[in-house]
Amino acid sequence: MSKLICKKCILDSDIPGITINEESGLCQFCESYTPLSSEEKKKYLGIIEDLFTEHSGKGEYDAIFALSGGKDSSYALYKLKKEYPFLNILAVQFDNAFISDTAIANAKKMCEIVGCDYFKLTMEEKRLCDTFRKAAESTNAYSKFARYRASDICNTCISIIKQKLIEQAIIHKTPFIIFAFTSGQAPNPIIDLQVNFIKWSRNIFEKQLQNFGVEDKDEIFLIKNEIIKSIDKNTTPIMLHPLCLWDYNEDDILKTLADLGWISPKISDSNSTNCLLNSFACHNHIKKYQIHPYAFDIAGLVRSGDMTQEEGLEKLNKELSKPLMEVAAKKLNMELE
Ligand SMILES: [Zn+2]
Ligand SMILES: [Zn+2]
Numbered sequence: 651m652s653k654l655i656c657k658k659c660i661l662d663s664d665i666p667g668i669t670i671n672e673e674s675g676l677c678q679f680c681e682s683y684t685p686l687s688s689e690e691k692k693k694y695l696g697i698i699e700d701l702f703t704e705h706s707g708k709g710e711y712d713a714i715f716a717l718s719g720g721k722d723s724s725y726a727l728y729k730l731k732k733e734y735p736f737l738n739i740l741a742v743q744f745d746n747a748f749i750s751d752t753a754i755a756n757a758k759k760m761c762e763i764v765g766c767d768y769f770k771l772t773m774e775e776k777r778l779c780d781t782f783r784k785a786a787e788s789t790n791a792y793s794k795f796a797r798y799r800a801s802d803i804c805n806t807c808i809s810i811i812k813q814k815l816i817e818q819a820i821i822h823k824t825p826f827i828i829f830a831f832t833s834g835q836a837p838n839p840i841i842d843l844q845v846n847f848i849k850w851s852r853n854i855f856e857k858q859l860q861n862f863g864v865e866d867k868d869e870i871f872l873i874k875n876e877i878i879k880s881i882d883k884n885t886t887p888i889m890l891h892p893l894c895l896w897d898y899n900e901d902d903i904l905k906t907l908a909d910l911g912w913i914s915p916k917i918s919d920s921n922s923t924n925c926l927l928n929s930f931a932c933h934n935h936i937k938k939y940q941i942h943p944y945a946f947d948i949a950g951l952v953r954s955g956d957m958t959q960e961e962g963l964e965k966l967n968k969e970l971s972k973p974l975m976e977v978a979a980k981k982l983n984m985e986l987e
Contacts, residue, residue: 658677660945660949660966666941694895701890702737713825718753719743727764728907740767740822743757744814745772747775750925752924763910773870779982781859801934810871821877825885827888832956852875926977
């Protein structure tokens with residue numbers, strides 16, 4: 651059978667697990683898709699505002715913000731401080747040993763512009779590279795579902811960030827953790843992190859690391875058990891994804907950022923403006939699973955109307971940068987196949 655592309659998004663029948671209904675012309679995700687209405691978005695934003703009013707101004711920081719220095723998180727930080735100037739934010743940038751100098755400069759610049767503290771979370775480079783290499787060499791370390799959302803390398807990277815930001819929030823008794831996920835990446839804008847959920851997320855990541863041969867005995871990547879024990883049940887952090895509630899238009903975002911002095915990265919990788927490992931991670935994932943790790947993310951943006959189908963397909967079919975892949979492979983001590 652020839653390849654069918656969903657009429658609404660960019661998923662196609664060649665992707666394992668995707669079926670296109672020949673009558674409707676839609677993939678199974680578009681068939682059951684119910685977007686957040688503008689009323690629902692308003693309702694969520696109202697809840698977030700109430701939460702901010704109720705819980706801010708009490709501790710050292712009101713929120714820990716995951717700042718990659720890329721366009722989405724840079725914009726989200728700017729918009730957040732514009733909407734809620736009273737928030738006292740600690741922006742954390744994870745140095746995964748592959749972030750670009752531009753991303754670091756952009757992150758620091760955004761913090762200066764909006765007036766918040768900047769913290770660079772660093773880890774031993776060899777340890778990170780060993781871990782990413784093992785993730786790349788593995789198959790099926792993560793669930794089938796996770797495999798659609800991101801590459802094995804990126805899932806590892808994102809899990810480390812989540813673990814360590816939750817840990818920081820517990821240590822500093824910070825009420826909010828904020829990520830700049832788009833509507834394609836985050837199904838739920840408000841997640842109350844109960845103690846059991848935190849434990850579960852730690853244990854599942856420990857298992858996934860073990861699946862590809864990483865024993866994190868000294869809890870460099872995992873939330874330290876000692877710190878989980880110290881959680882006060884009445885003050886567990888809340889995770890927020892406000893970007894999926896705001897209007898999202900890539901061109902407008904880039905324009906706003908350019909006006910602020912954010913430097914557009916010269917990296918020829920249309921899916922990541924900040925991570926030098928991303929092209930290799932995508933290449934590795936496609937080779938293993940025949941799934942483009944950005945397909946679902948892009949499909950989500952197209953489905954919700956935040957990106958045109960044409961733009962989405964163009965992004966998806968853009969060739970990965972060979973020079974970037976070579977540099978990353980070398981650093982990981984792997985052959986580029
Ligand atoms: Zn679709
Ligand atoms: Zn990553």
